[in-house]
Amino acid sequence: MTEVAPGQIRGRGLGRRFLIRLSHSRSLKEAILRRELPKTREIWALRDVDLDVEPGEAFGIVGRNGSGKSTLLKLLAHIYAPSTGMLAVGGRVGSLIEIGAGFHPDFTGVENVYLNASIYGLKRTYVDAHLDEIIDFAELEAFKDAPVRTYSSGMYMRLGFSVAMHVQPDVLLLDEVLAVGDVAFQEKCYERIWEFKRGGGTIVFVSHDERAVARVCDRALLLEEGRQLETGPAAEVVRAYHARLAGDTAERAASRNGEPSGPCRVHEVRAVAGDGSIRERFTEGEPMALEVWLYAEQGLEEGRVSVGIRDSAGNDLGSQTVDRVLLRPGQLERLRLHFPGLPMREGRFVVAVAVRNGDGSTELAVADPALELSVFSEDSAGGGPIRLGGSWELPGGDSA
Ligand SMILES: Nc1ncnc2c1ncn2[C@@H]1O[C@H](COP(=O)(O)OP(=O)(O)OP(=O)(O)O)[C@@H](O)[C@H]1O
Ligand SMILES: [Mg+2]
Missing domain, CATH: 3.40.50.300 (P-loop containing nucleotide triphosphate hydrolases)
Known part of the structure; x- marks a missing residue:
C-alpha cells in the first residue's frame, strides 16, 4: 500500500x-x-x-x-x-x-x-x-x-x-x-x-x-x-451536480418516449421532525413529516403519489396515496405527509415513494428505498410493530 x-x-x-x-x-x-x-x-x-x-x-x-x-x-x-x-x-x-x-x-x-x-x-x-x-x-x-x-x-x-x-x-x-x-x-x-x-x-x-x-x-x-x-x-x-439533475430528466425523457406527462423524478425524500430538523432517528409517537420533493420536466396534471413504509424484514406496514397532485413544469415541488405521532414502535423502517399517472396505470417515478428511518421506543410496553393501545375493563367493571 x-x-x-x-x-x-x-x-x-x-x-x-x-x-x-x-x-x-x-x-x-x-x-x-x-x-x-x-x-x-x-x-x-x-x-x-x-x-x-x-x-x-x-x-x-x-x-x-x-x-x-x-x-x-x-x-x-x-x-x-x-x-x-x-x-x-x-x-x-x-x-x-x-x-x-x-x-x-x-x-x-x-x-x-x-x-x-x-x-x-x-x-x-x-x-x-x-x-x-x-x-x-x-x-x-x-x-x-x-x-x-x-x-x-x-x-x-x-x-x-x-x-x-x-x-x-x-x-x-x-x-x-x-x-x-x-x-x-x-x-x-x-x-x-x-x-x-x-x-x-x-x-x-x-x-x-x-x-x-x-x-x-x-x-x-x-x-x-x-x-x-x-x-x-x-x-x-x-x-455540475445541479446541471446533472436537470440533464438527468432529459435522459429519462429519451428512454421513455410516449409518456403522457413527460419525465418525472423523486428528487429527494426526507423526514422532518416537529422542530423542523431533518433526521433519520425518531422516538415513537413523535410528530414527523415525510417531505417528498418531486420534479416533472413537463409538469404533471393529475399525479398520484404514494408513500409506503416497510419494516426491516420487508413487510409492508402501510401506505398513503394522494390523488390529483399538480406539479408545475421544471420546478422542484414539495409534498408533505404529516404524522401527528409516529405509529411505529421501534426498529428500522424503509420509506418508498412512487409517482403514477392519474389513473395509476403508469409508474412515472419511484424511489425505493427513498429513506431509512430508525424509531426508538420510550418504554418497553408490549411488543410488535405497533403500539396496540386500548384500555382495559376488568371483571367487576374496574378499568386499568
Ligand atoms: N449495508 C448495505 N447493504 C446493502 N446495500 C447497501 C448497504 N449500504 C449501502 N447500500 C446501497 O448502496 C447504495 C449507496 O448507498 P449510500 O448509503 O452510500 O448512498 P448515499 O449517497 O449516502 O445516499 P443518501 O444521500 O441517501 O445518504 C444504495 O443503493 C444502497 O442501497
Ligand atoms: Mg448517506
Missing part, C-alpha cells in the same frame, strides 16, 4: 459491492417446497473511484440519495473494506457518520464517551483528562448520567461530534449529521470545524446542503450511481 502522510488520503479504483436479499414475501415452507434459494441481487454502491485528498484540505462529496456517499465515507473510516481498489488514509480518523454509531443505547453519556473513545483507540487516562471538556462542548452536563437511548437525535449528534473532535484526528469524516443539530449548535460545530481546518486537519464532508459544501469545502467529488462523475473546486462541482 502507498505510504501516506497524516491527513492524506489516496484511493485508487475503489469499489464496494453489496449483496442484498430480495423478496421476503414467501414463507419458508413455500420456499423449501419450491426448493428455492433466497434470491440475491448485487449492488455496486461504489465503482472505480479515485480519491486524492491532501492534508489540511476540506473535501466534499455530493450526489443524490443512494449515489454512494456514505459508503465512500465508511470505506475511509474503515467501517467497510473496499471490494476493489486500494485505499490509504493517513493518521487518526475521527468520524461522525451515522448518528448513534459507536454508542451503546443502555450506557450513559459518560460511559459512551469512554466506549466511543476506546473504539478510536484513545487511552482511558486521556479521556479522564478531557471528559469534562467533551461533555461541556456537547452541552450535556445535565444528561451525562442518563442512558443515551433517552437522548434526542440532536443530543446524540452533539456527543458524537464532541468525541470525534476530541480524539485529535488527522482526518475528520462528517456525513450529513450536523443537520440534526439546532441552528445554534450547528454554528458552534462549523466554528469548530473551521478551527480544525485552520489547525491543518483534513475534512471529508457529505451534505445535501450545497451551501454548506461550498462554505466548508475546497474541492468536491460528484457521485452518481456509485461512479465518480467529476472532481474539482467545490463550487464548480456543486454547479
Whole structure:
C-alpha cells in the first residue's frame, strides 16, 4: 500500500459491492417446497473511484440519495473494506457518520464517551483528562448520567461530534449529521470545524446542503450511481451536480418516449421532525413529516403519489396515496405527509415513494428505498410493530 502522510488520503479504483436479499414475501415452507434459494441481487454502491485528498484540505462529496456517499465515507473510516481498489488514509480518523454509531443505547453519556473513545483507540487516562471538556462542548452536563437511548437525535449528534473532535484526528469524516443539530449548535460545530481546518486537519464532508459544501469545502467529488462523475473546486462541482439533475430528466425523457406527462423524478425524500430538523432517528409517537420533493420536466396534471413504509424484514406496514397532485413544469415541488405521532414502535423502517399517472396505470417515478428511518421506543410496553393501545375493563367493571 502507498505510504501516506497524516491527513492524506489516496484511493485508487475503489469499489464496494453489496449483496442484498430480495423478496421476503414467501414463507419458508413455500420456499423449501419450491426448493428455492433466497434470491440475491448485487449492488455496486461504489465503482472505480479515485480519491486524492491532501492534508489540511476540506473535501466534499455530493450526489443524490443512494449515489454512494456514505459508503465512500465508511470505506475511509474503515467501517467497510473496499471490494476493489486500494485505499490509504493517513493518521487518526475521527468520524461522525451515522448518528448513534459507536454508542451503546443502555450506557450513559459518560460511559459512551469512554466506549466511543476506546473504539478510536484513545487511552482511558486521556479521556479522564478531557471528559469534562467533551461533555461541556456537547452541552450535556445535565444528561451525562442518563442512558443515551433517552437522548434526542440532536443530543446524540452533539456527543458524537464532541468525541470525534476530541480524539485529535488527522482526518475528520462528517456525513450529513450536523443537520440534526439546532441552528445554534450547528454554528458552534462549523466554528469548530473551521478551527480544525485552520489547525491543518483534513475534512471529508457529505451534505445535501450545497451551501454548506461550498462554505466548508475546497474541492468536491460528484457521485452518481456509485461512479465518480467529476472532481474539482467545490463550487464548480456543486454547479455540475445541479446541471446533472436537470440533464438527468432529459435522459429519462429519451428512454421513455410516449409518456403522457413527460419525465418525472423523486428528487429527494426526507423526514422532518416537529422542530423542523431533518433526521433519520425518531422516538415513537413523535410528530414527523415525510417531505417528498418531486420534479416533472413537463409538469404533471393529475399525479398520484404514494408513500409506503416497510419494516426491516420487508413487510409492508402501510401506505398513503394522494390523488390529483399538480406539479408545475421544471420546478422542484414539495409534498408533505404529516404524522401527528409516529405509529411505529421501534426498529428500522424503509420509506418508498412512487409517482403514477392519474389513473395509476403508469409508474412515472419511484424511489425505493427513498429513506431509512430508525424509531426508538420510550418504554418497553408490549411488543410488535405497533403500539396496540386500548384500555382495559376488568371483571367487576374496574378499568386499568
Ligand atoms: N449495508 C448495505 N447493504 C446493502 N446495500 C447497501 C448497504 N449500504 C449501502 N447500500 C446501497 O448502496 C447504495 C449507496 O448507498 P449510500 O448509503 O452510500 O448512498 P448515499 O449517497 O449516502 O445516499 P443518501 O444521500 O441517501 O445518504 C444504495 O443503493 C444502497 O442501497
Ligand atoms: Mg448517506
